[in-house]
Amino acid sequence: MFNFKLKTHLVFGAATSEQLGKILTELGYRKVGIILDRGIVAHPQTRKALESIKAAQVAYQTFENDAIEPDYDFLEAFKKPFLNQGFECLVGIGGGSTLDLTKGVATLVTNPGEAISYRGFPKLQHRPLPVVAIPTTAGTGSEVTYNAVFTDAKQKKKLGINSEYNYPVQAILDPLFTVGCPKAVTVSSGADALVHTLESYVHKNHTPVSRMYSTEAFRLLYNNLNKVLDHPQDIEIRGHLALGAYLAGAALINAGSGPSGAFSYPLGAVYKVPHGYAGAIFLPEITRLNVEKGYQDYAALYDLMEGADKKLAVKEKNSEFVKRIAELMTKLDVPKAIAAYKLTDKDAEFLIEQYDVLKAAIDQNPMEITKEDVRKMMTKIFHPGGTYARV
Numbered sequence: 001m002f003n004f005k006l007k008t009h010l011v012f013g014a015a016t017s018e019q020l021g022k023i024l025t026e027l028g029y030r031k032v033g034i035i036l037d038r039g040i041v042a043h044p045q046t047r048k049a050l051e052s053i054k055a056a057q058v059a060y061q062t063f064e065n066d067a068i069e070p071d072y073d074f075l076e077a078f079k080k081p082f083l084n085q086g087f088e089c090l091v092g093i094g095g096g097s098t099l100d101l102t103k104g105v106a107t108l109v110t111n112p113g114e115a116i117s118y119r120g121f122p123k124l125q126h127r128p129l130p131v132v133a134i135p136t137t138a139g140t141g142s143e144v145t146y147n148a149v150f151t152d153a154k155q156k157k158k159l160g161i162n163s164e165y166n167y168p169v170q171a172i173l174d175p176l177f178t179v180g181c182p183k184a185v186t187v188s189s190g191a192d193a194l195v196h197t198l199e200s201y202v203h204k205n206h207t208p209v210s211r212m213y214s215t216e217a218f219r220l221l222y223n224n225l226n227k228v229l230d231h232p233q234d235i236e237i238r239g240h241l242a243l244g245a246y247l248a249g250a251a252l253i254n255a256g257s258g259p260s261g262a263f264s265y266p267l268g269a270v271y272k273v274p275h276g277y278a279g280a281i282f283l284p285e286i287t288r289l290n291v292e293k294g295y296q297d298y299a300a301l302y303d304l305m306e307g308a309d310k311k312l313a314v315k316e317k318n319s320e321f322v323k324r325i326a327e328l329m330t331k332l333d334v335p336k337a338i339a340a341y342k343l344t345d346k347d348a349e350f351l352i353e354q355y356d357v358l359k360a361a362i363d364q365n366p367m368e369i370t371k372e373d374v375r376k377m378m379t380k381i382f383h384p385g386g387t388y389a390r391v
């Protein structure tokens, strides 16, 4: 027996954000608040989306978000102008930070008390305002999940406001938004999606349906991340990445995440490494560790990699898979980006000690990962002379 939940309607395709007004009308919303990521305020698609709302005669007010990976204090201040405005729906247009902020505000408009009091997995007294999500990165998958990630600035911990009430009602994936995304944003958010898809694929709780999503997400993400930096303006490639990120988010929320996602949290909260890079840095080592410990299921994903030699034996396919994941991370300059944060021996020790705190998530990996494994991984990545610190 298993469950698979997907509560978000999807509209996908170039220029679909121009249907926003029509979609809001169909959903019955007459007055909406719109949270715009500062990075896309001047984007032509933003103007066209807003024009469509005007044309549909839906009343709206816009608010600009300039916070990247916001904390609870930011959310608490940001929510104030939304209170008692009579908004029937909130629309978030932006990266994962802005979509999560939109979900956070939607929760606090209908539920009393400070943002920090909803930390974790709160029981909400009231349903949040409905959210329409238009992601402009590809992507966190926030447009299809109930999670909204926020940092506890005092405790330097990334947590969130995570409630089953917080699935967006509608996602609009318009790849025209991601065309022109700068390299660092393309890589960080794309690598984040790859982490989601690989961790949900191997997760102990994966189901036949979540695997279908993880598998197709992997095919789209791996092959197109290999191309996107050479063809950043290619709408088809950007569309494949947007859809891949969405499918990966759906797989993640149904199966779960694992060690790379878990270790990304202290790297992000304490060292300010952007979320996607912070998870992707661990992907090659975790994948290698799994194969070394006898995990074989990567062979099916290997067959989906463009240029794969399908005649290889299962064992060789798994080894080749590990090699290719590491090569992709290098091609995307993930190690170089991480090296710029200049983490030291002391920082590597701090991360090793997080093992005990993160154990529940680490244990979702199909093969056992011991603290000694983590020590070796962190040493390899961060210690002076380690592979990644040396780049």
Ligand SMILES: NC(=O)c1ccc[n+]([C@@H]2O[C@H](COP(=O)([O-])OP(=O)(O)OC[C@H]3O[C@@H](n4cnc5c(N)ncnc54)[C@H](O)[C@@H]3O)[C@@H](O)[C@H]2O)c1
Residues within 6 Å of the ligand: 037, 038, 039, 040, 068, 069, 070, 094, 095, 096, 097, 098, 100, 136, 137, 138, 139, 140, 141, 142, 145, 146, 147, 148, 149, 177, 178, 179, 180, 181, 182, 185, 188, 189, 192, 275, 276
């Ligand atoms: N809710 C979830 O399920 C979920 C899942 C994974 C990650 N997250 C969270 O999402 C956040 C990361 O989101 P992200 O990786 O999308 O990045 P982001 O939202 O933090 O944005 C990064 C930068 O990119 C800019 N940007 C966004 N779209 C752009 C575009 N089209 N063109 C130019 N610039 C653009 C933003 O202005 C910002 O400066 C983290 O806080 C992470 O924890 C949430």
